[in-house]
Amino acid sequence: MVVAEIIDGGILYGLIAVGAGLATGLAGIGAGVGEQGIGAAVVGVVAEEPGFLGKGLFLMLLPETLIIFGLAVSLILMFAWTPFA
Amino acid sequence: MLRPEKMSRVVVAGSKDVIAPVIEKLHELRLLHIVNYNGSQPDFALGKPIGKAKEYSEDLIKLRSMARYLDVKSKAPEVTYSESQILSQTDNLLNNVNNDVTSAFERITVIEAEVKSKQDQINALKPLAALPLPLEAYYGYESLAVFVGTAASAVDADVAKASPVNEIYTGTAKNANLVAVFVPADKAEQVSAALSEHGFSETSVPRLEGSVDSAVSSLEAGIKNLEGEKAPLQKKLADMRKQYEDLILATDEYLSVQTSKTEAPLRFAETDNAFVIDGWVPTDQFNRLKSELESAAGGKIEVQKLDDKEADALVGHGEDVPSKINNPSIVKPYELITRLFAIPEYKEFDPSLLIFVFFPIMFGLILGDIGYGVMIFIALMLLKKKFRTPGWQQLINIVLIASIWAIIFGFLFGEIFGPLGLWGYMFGNLPHHEILMLEEEGMFFGEGVFGSLGRLGPLGVFPLYRLATNAVLLLIGISIFIGVVHCGLGSILGIKTELAYGEKKHAYFERLPVLIFQVFFALTLLGLVMGQMMMVYLGGLLILVSIVMLVMGPEGAMGATHIPFYVSNLISYLRLLAIGLASVGLAFAANQLAFYVIMPMLSGGAHNSADFSIIAIVVGIIVLTVVHFINMLLGILSPFMHPLRLHYVEMFTKFYSAHGGGVEYAPFGHVRRFLKV
Known part of the structure; x- marks a missing residue:
């Protein structure tokens, strides 16, 4: 009965939206935590050896994909997944 | 274009009689x-x-120290000099001007050092104004020890004990208690110990005479005098810099050229009567x-090309074949991105052309706004005149080409400073009932039209409203499609590179499966x-095949x-959509905020744009x-x-740089900048 209420009352869509937000937001935090350490190290290396900038950028941008995963999940939740349809 | 130019290994051997003309010719x-x-x-x-190698390098050191004093920095040349002009002025420049x-x-x-020491004295004197003693009272005793400084608490009792x-004088200045303690010299140690218990920290008293105030004012007058002498000298340096800047840079160039010519033999092999130069040259040259x-x-020289076998043997012994990157001038700016990562090895591909194709399209796809595109284009055209060093020019050209793509995609997405809004005013929108109809059929891609052309493209998807679900x-x-093509091209180049290195196993069982995996x-x-x-089953089968190949x-x-x-590689390309959406979202929010919130609110709830007040x-x-503006700045950075x-x-x-970076082709010689050819 509660389930029916959730589905009919539009609460489900609210929960989907919250889930989508969490997926992107938490992934963003994860990516940020990952980049923090790499970023600091890269800045240190580039200060000593400017030629390392390209490779440093490469390493620093690696964890960026994490947030894209989160976003992909959000997009699927918001647009592609229609539950109980 | 995609590969560095073909090079040949050359050996030049000749008589020492002709070493000077040969170097001259090589340099030219x-x-x-x-x-x-x-x-x-x-x-x-x-x-x-x-x-005259030694003389040239000595002159160069002199010149560079002068350039450092004058703060001359390298810049785009405005005047060029002939070598005879330089020679006639070198003496004057290096002696009179230099002196x-x-x-x-x-x-x-x-002067700066003196001003600093006077400033320090003033700082030391100022607190002493709190004590009722003339300055000469603090020094010059033989049987007395003097302690002057700040103390945290009253010292009288303990000093008296020691x-x-x-004789003790005290005063307060700026939250500190100043004390001047005079005791017999033989009690100095005990008193010092007693004082340290009160947090005493000593101040050094400058050896001056008279009252503190008069000493400070005479020091200040001295500083003013010195500053008065310094200003014209600085102006003189600035004037000289203006006058000689170009000449200094040109002379620097001339002397560097001469030094590299006279010192070139250090890189050659020599016997008593002959010299041998090893090197690489583009085969067609x-x-x-x-x-x-x-x-x-x-005729007193022998220039020989080694055949491929001999050259390969040398490479096997650790000699690097230089890579001569050669791209058409429109692709050149994108070499910056390649170089930032690594110089391609001789047998590798030079990815600059691919970057030229994909990078601007990706930039455009993300930004995709006529308004932002045009603004960035105009701003860069202005910056291009201002920043004329090659590095900046390359960077500006990269974004310039990309901003044109942003304008093109702006038309496809129907965005001028955000979706709708301005677009609707300029080109018109779909009637409301048509939008409802399209939404019902699930064919809604946006409400803008291309003026009288209406909507274009298959199913009328353009202009594509990026925030619509279908879009x-x-x-x-x-x-994802761009990702597959992009990665696929990379994998194909990877296969060819591995084959060029003769690594068949790497080519067919490391690079090829990735291509198959990603495509399927x-x-x-x-x-x-x-x-x-059917597609799913076939794809699944080939994915399995590719995994087996990898194993x-x-x-x-x-x-x-x-x-x-490899899966995350493809998903990663979703950023092309995601970052674009973020930028559209912000632009959309800006327009909504201004036109539907702030303007109506400040006009007392008016809904018609004709009723908006001026303030609103x-x-x-x-x-x-x-x-x-903020969105546009982000719109340059993230795309x-x-x-x-x-x-x-x-x-x-x-495919790139798996074998380590290459060595760039740097021929012996010099590109003239400040010197006339």
Whole structure:
């Protein structure tokens, strides 16, 4: 009965939206935590050896994909997944 | 274009009589990438500098120290000089001008030091004003010890305990208690110990006379005098800098050229009567090099091309073949992105052309706004005139080309400073009932039209309103598709590179499976979306095949552990859609905020734009400008960084720099900037 209420009352869509937000937001935090350490190290290396900038950028941008995963999940939740349809 | 130019290994041997004309000719030709002789052959010694090498390098040191005093920095040339002009002025420049500059600079240094010491004295004196003693009272005693400084608490009692004979003066200045303690010299140690218990810290008293105030004012007068002397000297240096800047840079160039010519033999192998130069030259330029050198040396020289086998043997012994990157001038700016990562090895591909194709499209796809595109284009055109060093020019050209793509995609997405809004005013929108109809059929891609042309493209998708559900789904597909093509090209180049290195196993069992995996992974996804089960089964089968190939590859079962990386490679391309959406979202929010919140609110709830008050319109426009400006700055940064990442991480890992960076072709010679040809 509660389930029916959730589905009919539009609460489900609210929960989907919250889930989508969490997926992107938490992934963003994860990516940020990952980049923090790499970023600091890269800045240190580039200060000593400017030629390392390209490779440093490469390493620093690696964890960026994490947030894209989160976003992909959000997009699927918001647009592609229609539950109980 | 895609590969560095073909090079040949050359050996030039000649009589020492002709070494000077040969060096002169080589320098002028700028063709030979010299391989430095390392002295490993017992019959050949390292060459010795010729001519006035020592003088030139001494002059160069003098000149550079003067340039440093004058703060002359390299810049785009405005005037050029002929060599005779330089020669006639070198003496004057290095002696008279140099002496003037050096003496002015040294005087300024002395003045600055004096001002600093006077300033320090003033700082030390100021607190002493709290004590009722003239300055000469603090020094010059033989039997007395003097302690002057600050103390945290009253010292009288303890000092009296340590030395019954004493004289103490106290005063307060700026939250500190100043004390001056006079005791007999033989009690100094005990008193010092007693004082330290009160947190005493000593102040050094300058050896001056008279009252503190008069001493401070005479010091200040002295500083003013010195500053008065310094200002004209600084102006003199600035004037001299203006006058001689170009000449200094040109002379620097001339002397550097002369030094590199006279010191060139250090890179050659020599015997008593002959010299040998090793080097690489672009194969198609070899005949020119040979004939020019032979005519310059009057036949006393032998220029020989090694055959491929001999050259390969040298490479096997650790000699690097220089890579001569050669791209059409429109692609040149994108070499910056390649170089930032690594110089391609001789046998590798030069990815600049691919970056030229993909990078601007990705930038445009992300930004995709006519308004932002035009603004960035105009701003860059202005900056292009201002920043004229080659590095800046390259960077500006990269974004310039990309901003044109942003304008093109702006038309496809129907965005001028955000979706709708301005677009609707200029080109018109769909009637409301048609929008409702399209939404019902699930065919709604946006409400803008191309003026009288209406909507264009298959199913009338353009102008594509990026925030519409259908458009998001379409763009997900397009992003992944670009990813497959991008990574696929990378994998194909990877296969060819491995074959060029003769690594067949790496080519067919490490690079090829990745290509198969990514292409069929995408096709399987497409099959699932379209409900074509045949495609899904076929795709799944080939994915399995590719995994099996990876396991058979050089890395064995470990190879298969890379699979998640290849999946994430493709998903990573979703950023093309995602960052674009974020920027559209912000622009959309700015427009909504200004036109539907601020303007109506400040006009007392008016809903018709004709009823908006002047204040409401002004405030609204300010908000619009600020938010759009911020969005535009972000709109340059993220569409630049993210495609950069897609190239570096997703594409380059497939083929580039796996064998370590290469050495760039740097022929012996010099590009004249400040010197006339």
